[in-house]
Amino acid sequence: MEVGIGLPISAPELLLDWARAADTGPFTTLGLLDRLVYDNPEPLIALSVLAGATRRIRLQTEVLLAPLRDPVLLAKQAATLDRISEGRFVLGLGVGGREDDHEAAGTDLRTRGRLLDRQMAVMQKIWSGAPYSDTVGPIGPLPYRAGGPQVLFGGFQPAALKRVARFGDGFLAAAPPSWIGSLIDTVHRSWAEAGRSGVPRIVAQANAALGPQIVVDDARTAMAAYYRFAGDRADQMVAGMLTTEAAIRQTIAQYADLGVDEVMLYCYGADPGQVDRLAEAL
Template identity: 55%
Template structure:
């Protein structure tokens, strides 16, 4: 099973570049970056394009991009460009979010976000052929797509449009989501198996964990932010345990999303997972 890292939600160039360089030189498979509109985080497609130029090996991933708040032709061009500039190392994690403020500012009806994403997937597939909006992606048909999903309708999108699931909810909910995706994959007659990526929040050491909990609470707000803060993994034995849990579920990848900004977290977590 592969292990990736989620980048902290900071808009500091030097910090993000140091994170990326350390991760690229280490045992990690992926660097992920979250997305919101009404929050002080860097825009993920722009940021990952910068990091593509600072790395050679590691994959780059949105976790997850709020596609419904974006205009589809421009999104198609941005994604195709990033796929090319990264040398095919980009994974497009997609979701719909659920915060009123992101949708209010973008002028999109929150209640129609699921239907809008479904329509966008049809249009994206057509646009990535490169006949009208170019360039075409380096990856034929478009980059790998993961859906962040919990609800049945969202989980069904994996088999219909995607390559796999990004399960970022509480670990106790992973088995239900994974089983649902694998079953819908079989019913859809898809070849092979869906990619299964699971994600937890982590920050090693007291100072980093304190910062991480505050950042997560600010990002998620009440009441879910308190749950995220309380469940933050901050001890090596907790990381060892969650790795074992993910392996038991036959997950393909575990993302440790780190909410603390110090790049030393990359080195500390690398030491734990290679011990």
């Protein structure tokens, strides 16, 4: 079982400390979420900085809201980061469900899924090195990995789960062990029906905070603010945060039993000391 760290967004100036500490530990991936109308760092820029400060660990958007972005520029940005990091970049994508993000970007919330499908077709063509059109040549650089960086999709709806087999390499499952199983089964079934070889990569997410009470309180406050739009569901998510070593180990074991390949421990508290505490918990 691989274990990564989802980086906090409340203190961008501390992300280098998090990344350097994680790069020397047992962790496999650094993840960074995406919003537009929120006080968070832009993930592609932030992960580019972290790529230069690390040597081993993967760098992952989790998830980048693709419909808010131009696909040609996004393809170029992703290929650049993939090339510079020598294949350590993982492009996690989703459609985004917050109305304010789409209003600010000028995109239609109702058609965001279909837009993502069109974007993927454009980006895959660009990553292949083919000319963009009859009158426009190839758009480089070519990514480090032939065909483009590894692409994972997040989501819960049937169309999102089918998108994994259609365009992706795996599934980002932001669900607890109690109900992630059916999502994984659907992804595997769609993968087989599409005639894909091998198996999709499954990455789960769990919210965690380790440290003195001030660290846990900081994490809960930050997480509650981020998910305030979700109402009562936000309170349930905050209440489910893992705050002990035993709870973290148990949750990772539960995901492993369900066939998950990697667990991302998402940290909303800003204290970089959590990296060492999480490493000890593992």
